[in-house]
Amino acid sequence: MRLRLLDLVTRPAVAGTVAALVLRALTLASRFLLSLLLARMLSPAEMGQYGLLTATLAFALLAVGLEFYSYTLRELVPATPERRARIIADQMVLGTAALVAVGIVVAVAIAAGSFPARLAPWFILILVTEHVSLEATRILIITWRPVRAYIGVFLRGGIWVYAIAVLMFAAPSTRTLETVMVWWALGGMAAIAFSAFSLSELPWRELGGYRPDLKNIRQGLWIARPFMLTAGGALVISYVDRFVIDAFVGRDALGIYTFYSTILIGLLSLGASVSHQFLPKVIAGYTAGRDAYRTALRSLFWSMLALVCATMILSAFAMRPMLALLGLSTYAASIGVFYAMLPGIFLRMLADVPSYALYSARSDKYLLICNLGSAAVSTVLNVTMIPVLGIYGAALAGGIASAALFVSLTGFAVHRMRESFREPAATETVGLPTDPDMLYP
Structure with missing residues (x-):
């Protein structure tokens, strides 16, 4: 043995x-x-x-x-x-x-x-x-x-x-x-x-x-257009709140918010790293047929749900003792912001499941719509809520934008799954999902 x-x-x-x-x-x-x-x-x-x-x-x-x-x-x-x-x-x-x-x-x-x-x-x-x-x-x-x-x-x-x-x-x-x-x-x-x-x-x-080869470069830029917009939308959801907080609340408040967001972006990167391991299986499942496709997505969903629940529960219970141990009283005074941000990260991590379902089905248009729409929601809510609620407004805006992203992706994924096997697969150009290494603490 x-x-x-x-x-x-x-x-x-x-x-x-x-x-x-x-x-x-x-x-x-x-x-x-x-x-x-x-x-x-x-x-x-x-x-x-x-x-x-x-x-x-x-x-x-x-x-x-x-x-x-x-x-x-x-x-x-x-x-x-x-x-x-x-x-x-x-x-x-x-x-x-x-x-x-x-x-x-x-x-x-x-x-x-x-x-x-x-x-x-x-x-x-x-x-x-x-x-x-x-x-x-x-x-x-x-x-x-x-x-x-x-x-x-x-x-x-x-x-x-x-x-x-x-x-x-x-x-x-x-x-x-x-x-x-x-x-x-x-x-x-x-x-x-x-x-x-x-x-x-x-x-x-x-x-x-x-x-x-300028012709090759122009062709590549043309193909990359929708993926640049999709990636830009994802970055807006992750980072626009920092600029709005700095403008309306102040640099000290931004520091507190940045501390908590660094930890949660790390969890988001962890989730993306795990979900990326399932991507080849989801793509292969889509190519193989309806049953294999659903099996691959089911495996991804339950794996991500287990990971997300474990990381959220561990983070929620460990944060306060960790701040006390390190003597970070300034940050501990605003720990409610961290708890308000958790649901948004929970949904962002789970959103990988419908996102990969659409990606494997070559539904780039839906991915673009969802990311840009959620970026717009995030921007509007941050600008309207942060001046009133401070960094708690940023946390709530992020949670609502993440919910919009998750719900819209799930809706389009269900719609696409019903259509995918009734007609030949689309021939749209497929890019790559949002890279977790593009996110920085």
Whole structure:
């Protein structure tokens, strides 16, 4: 029995899966640690500034990446090594142009006094390293090297958090937002170096004199349009509240809200990481027929329901003792905001089930409608409720927007499931679901 077990765990496929899960777990744990570390070491106002920076970074990454990967990843799978190098080169050209455009916008914002000049260089550096390492991770995954991909993810978003935790406890003078950004950039650089090594076998030398394929880039941008709008809608639901709180309530209140939202976004990323493991089964089930499709979705639903219930209950019971243990009395005074935010995250995590049902059925139009509609609901409610109810208004607005997203996705999914097997499958272009790594604490 022991020999069989040893043989099982040493198989490359099993070992690779276990390694990927361990790396993913360590990365997600680092996000939770970072939120506690920042709350312990920084003032609420500095925590609020961090919340604004991470929200801005998420939108800036979307502007730089333009969801172009939803086109390139499908092209990479059947391509020869030479063709893969050219596809990646075209994406690098597009990304460089987009980075220049975002850099100009940041410069204008600094001149207008709406962006802190002292943090701008680190923000741009983090934007570059995050974009490059994130795209490299996606390329490694689609080219069947998931362990290397998640090593890159751990370098980009995990290991540096453990390093600064030790540093900040050992040297109180390093307990600043600049320290966090410096180490964040260093983590991104390490991820880029590792990814470059992992992709070094591609024939890069043959690109000498290669001119970007502008026709290919335009085609990819055209295909990526609906997915960019869908991703933008998801980011609005996650981050618009921070900008409204800063405008109407203040930076200290934003810091308290950011602390709780960092923890809940970590739970959202955990749920997305788990649900992504079911995506191939759901797609295969849709291709196989009605019974297989429903079986795959049923398995996803019960797995997500168990995960969501467990994480929500654990979080609800653990939050108050944890705040008392760490001496975070300022945050404990507003713990009701955390409990008000829980239902929204519960629904956002469960929304992966109807979202993947629509995705596997190639119903991109419905995904777009639901995400943009919920983003509009979130924006309107935040603008109207936050000036009256403060950060509690943001929590309620997020919960209502999440309910709108879940209900609309479920309604369209049920409608699509009834239609899917009465007529041939649609031939719409399919992108990728919202990437959990696009969400930042």
